[in-house]
Amino acid sequence: MASGEVLKHKHLCFSTPSELLEHGPVGEIDAPDFSTVSWADANRSTDAWLGNDMQRTAYEAVKRVGPYVKRTKNEALLKIWRLLQTSDHIYYMYTTRGPSGVVHGYFSQQFPTEAFWAFMKVMSSFYEKVAEGLSGKDRLSAHLLRIVPPDRAFHFHEDGVYINLSAHSLEELKDVLPLASDRSILFHVACRHFENWVRSTIGDRELADNISSIKSKNITDLRQRLGYLMEQRVSKLRGVMR
Helix, strand or coil, X not given: CHHHHXXXXXXXXXXXXXXXXXXXXXXXXXXXXXCCCCCCCCCCCCHHHXXXXXXXXXXXXXXXXXXXXXHHCCHHHHHHHHHHXXXXXXXXXXXXXXXXXXXXXXHCCCCHHHXXXXXXXXXXXXXXXXXXXXXXXXXXXXXXXXXXXXXXXXXXXXXXXXXXXXXXXXXXXXXXXHHCCHHHHHHHHHCCHHHHHXXXXXXXXXXXXXXXCCCCCCHHHHHHHHHHHHHHHHHHXXXXXX
């Protein structure tokens, strides 16, 4: 039926892919990779899903558990993991105001922070289920690199005030440490918060002992030592999956 409609018009014809390749380009279109990937919002970009820290944290949580899920070879866990990748989960965490925010609010049934808290609690439970489906070093790796819910996350403070920086896993703590202020790092080291969180919440005694043994005379050296220990530990745990 479609071909019949085309043939009704003398200025239209059919061409094979090989025939089309014989024609050179007639112009250029500037289309950045992340600017034309979405139907959503005014920017038509990934901002609808990766526009704030909550969304990026949720996205990384889903992505990083993938290798462990596949290693379990459990079809039920694999199905759940795929369902957790449904874009709406992260779409509901959008916080930008304006026309785009109105559209997000229309589709979502809760505030962005509530959507984030609910999703991270689910992810925390899911990581535990995945770890239970593994054994040996795989299980230890999945357990120590798991996501924890917001109420158990590491929250950076400065002079008793939260500085809008948190870590929901050992890997995220490694990633956000460079963003923390000098005063915040000095405060948490002095109070042994890093060591205690890693030991009590994450359950990594080896890393906690190494953090407690750090001796440093200045903040620059302290940052480097903390960063090195976390980088080495995460790399070692991730290396199990290779």
